[in-house]
Amino acid sequence: MPSINRRHFIQTAAGLSIGFTLFGCFPQQEKTVAGTAPTPSTLPPRNIPDGSQIDAWLQILEDGSIRVLTGKMELGQGLTVAMQQVAGEELNTPPEKIQIVLADTGLTQNEGYTAGSRAMERSAMQVRRAAAAAKAMLVSLAAEQWELSTDQIQVQDGQVIRLDKNEKISFRELLADRQIEGTIPEDLVLKPKEDYEWVGQPIPHPDMEKIVRGEALYVQDLRFPEMIHARVLKPKVYGAKLTSWPEETQQMPGVVKVVQNGSFLGVLAEEEFQAIQALKTLGEGSEWETSRPLPKVESWADYMEEAGGPSGLNTNKATHAAVYAKPYTMHGSIGPSCAIARYEEGQLHIWSHTQGVYPLRSSISDLTGLAEENIRISGVRGSGCYGHNGADDVAADAALLAMAYPGQHIRLQWQRENEHQWEPYGSAMRMELSASLTGDGKISSWDYHLWSDGHSTRPRGNAGNLVSARYLEEAFEFNPGSRVGGGTRNSEPYYDIPGARIQDHYVKGPLRVSALRSLGAYANIFAIESFIEELSEKAGKDPLDFRIEHSSDERSVAVLQKLKELTQNEPSTEGEGIGFGFSRYKNTASYCAVAAKLRVDLSAKKITPIKMWAVIDAGETINTDGLKNQTEGGMIQAASWTLKEEVKFEAEQVISKDWAGYPILRHDAIPETEVHIINRPELPPLGGGEAAQGPAAAAVANAVYAACGKRVRELPVEAHVF
Amino acid sequence: MQSTKSTTQLTVNGKKNSIDHHPEEPLLYVLRNQLGINGPKYGCGLGQCGACMVLVDGQPALSCIVPAGSASGKEITTLAGLQNKDGSLHPVQQAFLEEQAAQCGYCTNGMIISSVALLNQNPQPSDAEIRQGLQTNLCRCGTQSRVIRAVKKVGKEI
Ligand code: FES
Numbered sequence: 089m090p091s092i093n094r095r096h097f098i099q100t101a102a103g104l105s106i107g108f109t110l111f112g113c114f115p116q117q118e119k120t121v122a123g124t125a126p127t128p129s130t131l132p133p134r135n136i137p138d139g140s141q142i143d144a145w146l147q148i149l150e151d152g153s154i155r156v157l158t159g160k161m162e163l164g165q166g167l168t169v170a171m172q173q174v175a176g177e178e179l180n181t182p183p184e185k186i187q188i189v190l191a192d193t194g195l196t197q198n199e200g201y202t203a204g205s206r207a208m209e210r211s212a213m214q215v216r217r218a219a220a221a222a223k224a225m226l227v228s229l230a231a232e233q234w235e236l237s238t239d240q241i242q243v244q245d246g247q248v249i250r251l252d253k254n255e256k257i258s259f260r261e262l263l264a265d266r267q268i269e270g271t272i273p274e275d276l277v278l279k280p281k282e283d284y285e286w287v288g289q290p291i292p293h294p295d296m297e298k299i300v301r302g303e304a305l306y307v308q309d310l311r312f313p314e315m316i317h318a319r320v321l322k323p324k325v326y327g328a329k330l331t332s333w334p335e336e337t338q339q340m341p342g343v344v345k346v347v348q349n350g351s352f353l354g355v356l357a358e359e360e361f362q363a364i365q366a367l368k369t370l371g372e373g374s375e376w377e378t379s380r381p382l383p384k385v386e387s388w389a390d391y392m393e394e395a396g397g398p399s400g401l402n403t404n405k406a407t408h409a410a411v412y413a414k415p416y417t418m419h420g421s422i423g424p425s426c427a428i429a430r431y432e433e434g435q436l437h438i439w440s441h442t443q444g445v446y447p448l449r450s451s452i453s454d455l456t457g458l459a460e461e462n463i464r465i466s467g468v469r470g471s472g473c474y475g476h477n478g479a480d481d482v483a484a485d486a487a488l489l490a491m492a493y494p495g496q497h498i499r500l501q502w503q504r505e506n507e508h509q510w511e512p513y514g515s516a517m518r519m520e521l522s523a524s525l526t527g528d529g530k531i532s533s534w535d536y537h538l539w540s541d542g543h544s545t546r547p548r549g550n551a552g553n554l555v556s557a558r559y560l561e562e563a564f565e566f567n568p569g570s571r572v573g574g575g576t577r578n579s580e581p582y583y584d585i586p587g588a589r590i591q592d593h594y595v596k597g598p599l600r601v602s603a604l605r606s607l608g609a610y611a612n613i614f615a616i617e618s619f620i621e622e623l624s625e626k627a628g629k630d631p632l633d634f635r636i637e638h639s640s641d642e643r644s645v646a647v648l649q650k651l652k653e654l655t656q657n658e659p660s661t662e663g664e665g666i667g668f669g670f671s672r673y674k675n676t677a678s679y680c681a682v683a684a685k686l687r688v689d690l691s692a693k694k695i696t697p698i699k700m701w702a703v704i705d706a707g708e709t710i711n712t713d714g715l716k717n718q719t720e721g722g723m724i725q726a727a728s729w730t731l732k733e734e735v736k737f738e739a740e741q742v743i744s745k746d747w748a749g750y751p752i753l754r755h756d757a758i759p760e761t762e763v764h765i766i767n768r769p770e771l772p773p774l775g776g777g778e779a780a781q782g783p784a785a786a787a788v789a790n791a792v793y794a795a796c797g798k799r800v801r802e803l804p805v806e807a808h809v810f
Numbered sequence: 811m812q813s814t815k816s817t818t819q820l821t822v823n824g825k826k827n828s829i830d831h832h833p834e835e836p837l838l839y840v841l842r843n844q845l846g847i848n849g850p851k852y853g854c855g856l857g858q859c860g861a862c863m864v865l866v867d868g869q870p871a872l873s874c875i876v877p878a879g880s881a882s883g884k885e886i887t888t889l890a891g892l893q894n895k896d897g898s899l900h901p902v903q904q905a906f907l908e909e910q911a912a913q914c915g916y917c918t919n920g921m922i923i924s925s926v927a928l929l930n931q932n933p934q935p936s937d938a939e940i941r942q943g944l945q946t947n948l949c950r951c952g953t954q955s956r957v958i959r960a961v962k963k964v965g966k967e968i
């Protein structure tokens with residue numbers, strides 16, 4: 089690691105202190121089976137500089153190439169390409185030449201969770217500044233060497249150029265075995281936005297070619313020599329206790345160990361299919377005691393009101409009042425969660441697709457009793473997660489197994505039913521609305537009540553938030569809290585409404601819950617925007633005009649106007665309808681207006697989405713195609729949630745165990761999509777990955793009403809409309 | 811318990827392999843773990859999602875439920891085997907790349923395999939035929955409208 093006597097400082101004309109460290113601090117990568125490892129995840133750890141330092145975020149490698157280290161994760165949301173773009177832009181280097189290292193407690197900053205669409209706002213802006221600082225240093229160094237003023241020098245494509253002679257020197261030659269370090273100056277000059285070449289463009293994602301070629305990319309694809317395969321037998325239902333398991337499992341072919349700790353049961357085998365066979369034997373022969381049956385729920389609207397108490401609203405004088413509800417919904421990742429763990433000589437290394445390597449590390453420390461510095465979590469891509477799915481839990485399971493079988497890499501992938509039954513769901517919610525209109529169609533009063541369980545039980549140092557920890561011999565306590573938390577997201581309408589009153593009611597629901605893409609915003613916007621369309625009808629107004637008349641924020645008006653323009657000449661025939669939805673996500677982030685066109689066939693009991701449009705203003709757009717992809721995907725996912733999805737359970741277990749028990753949209757019902765971006769390069773980037781969820785939900789429900797005259801206020805639509 | 815294994819000759823992407831495996835072992839685990847092939851993915855193990863798809867004699871097959879032994883003597887093509895000998899992409903891979911028709915990409919293997927099988931049979935499929943051809947394949951990121959665009963693009967070019 090860098091030591092003081094190997095440092096070399098130079099002073100620039102601007103008084104900026106910059107330093108360099110000699111190379112020699114990159115030991116060998118960990119070995120994986122040939123051709124199967126996504127590389128950065130096997131880099132050795134380093135002493136991580138403070139976040140104020142350039143090399144916390146960016147390194148120029150010995151060969152002159154540029155490496156960016158982000159504390160955030162690639163979830164399929166396009167983080168990697170956005171990081172390449174902002175760094176490449178400041179260094180005048182094509183984005184594809186920038187290597188990106190994802191969150192890793194051995195390498196990167198602690199940037200908490202990759203969630204809430206905040207990676208652009210924060211991490212990418214730090215990387216932008218670090219890149220600009222690195223460029224300034226390279227220029228200063230060249231100025232000193234050539235005895236020129238800095239304005240005679242430019243950085244271009246991994247090279248430094250002197251403009252007077254058009255001579256070039258590579259980063260490698262210029263740095264001559266030194267590495268850039270130093271504090272990122274406060275008064276940094278960033279590249280003027282009007283000179284941007286790559287930021288704001290639809291730059292392709294660097295992983296896309298690997299994806300279409302089927303090359304190793306995911307944590308599921310990591311293979312280490314002599315790796316052991318594991319499976320876990322999950323309890324039958326929450327709170328169940330394991331009373332016995334078939335001991336003959338230990339003699340099955342390939343089985344190296346069965347690990348039991350309280351009601352946590354796992355099996356390790358030489359081959360994956362042997363582990364699966366052993367799991368089957370364990371499942372058939374084990375016995376469980378269940379104590380807390382799950383309740384019978386007919387209607388989430390009724391259940392939540394009963395559990396959380398009535399609103400007490402007097403709706404006699406209101407122009408309109410209505411109640412909405414949503415059931416529990418799943419993240420439903422296509423790839424079940426997976427992790428690889430290795431424990432040896434007191435050191436634990438986990439490869440995981442968690443959204444937060446540092447919070448996971450502190451939680452695993454709590455779980456295992458190992459000090460944090462003896463645990464390393466390396467982030468590797470997994471299947472899309474859309475929030476807190478089984479990623480952290482499977483990492484904890486793998487850690488428990490690895491510690492029971494030290495010295496080898498243990499690969500654990502959850503079975504499909506583990507993910508479906510044990511992931512933390514998005515909470516069921518109830519929303520009640522009441523409002524009055526003036527004679528000229530303006531909203532004059534607004535009351536909103538919502539009922540919900542919490543929206544984050546992410547592990548932040550408490551082992552109890554990792555589900556298996558609650559089933560150990562010495563079980564960890566889980567404190568679910570008693571707050572609606574993120575359930576209130578977007579509960580305030582983003583319209584000009586005088587004296588709007590909002591109140592939330594906490595309900596401890598029957599199922600495990602945590603953060604699902606957009607948290608409570610999905611249900612709140614579904615309710616508010618359905619209600620707005622109902623009110624616009626009472627006021628005799630066009631639904632988009634009605635929204636515009638209640639909006640004084642120009643950016644709201646701009647997305648609504650554009651959506652109107654895109655859809656006003658769209659024909660719809662008998663049985664078809666168009667509906668709308670709008671919100672400003674979190675009331676502080678991206679503006680998004682969505683329209684949905686669909687066909688309802690009541691006799692065939694079939695709803696066919698035809699097309700969805702979105703207009704989005706996410707401030708400065710780093711990657712226009714990335715934002716479109718996220719918005720298209722958000723609309724399709726939200727249409728699926730809204731039309732079809734509901735976690736079903738019986739007293740003894742969650743019965744939505746697989747895709748037959750939890751259907752999601754298939755290709756016969758996928759709408760065409762069209763996304764229009766209002767780019768505002770002069771404003772900060774807001775992140776757009778979650779902005780479409782709520783507006784799309786309302787647009788779908790409103791379109792169903794427009795198509796068949798049935799107002800569906802309880803989700804999923806298909807369970808209630810026919 | 812004794813480990814009883816079967817031996818199967820598998821031809822994968824033109825290469826012959828002799829594989830020892832459990833008699834009931836699905837093709838998926840053999841491809842991934844014994845041959846180090848990463849395209850086919852474990853998604854459900856139940857034939858419901860398409861993440862594990864490969865081509866067997868040109869037909870799309872769900873490798874999570876097809877026993878490895880049943881593929882003996884047949885030509886198995888995986889995603890990695892679609893590209894041309896010089897490494898250039900198959901037109902469907904190329905179209906997915908151009909349309910950036912993935913997010914997390916976990917489902918993309920199955921999407922491309924289904925599309926290739928469809929286009930081999932029906933080089934200019936209608937919108938409804940494309941949807942029918944991809945009906946087995948689930949995507950949770952919501953990239954299906956891009957996938958359909960990519961397939962249409964290839965259909966037009968043929
Ligand atoms: S993994 Fe084979 S169909 Fe889902």
Ligand code: FES
Binds near residue numbers: 471950953
């Ligand atoms: S791209 Fe993520 S599941 Fe399809």
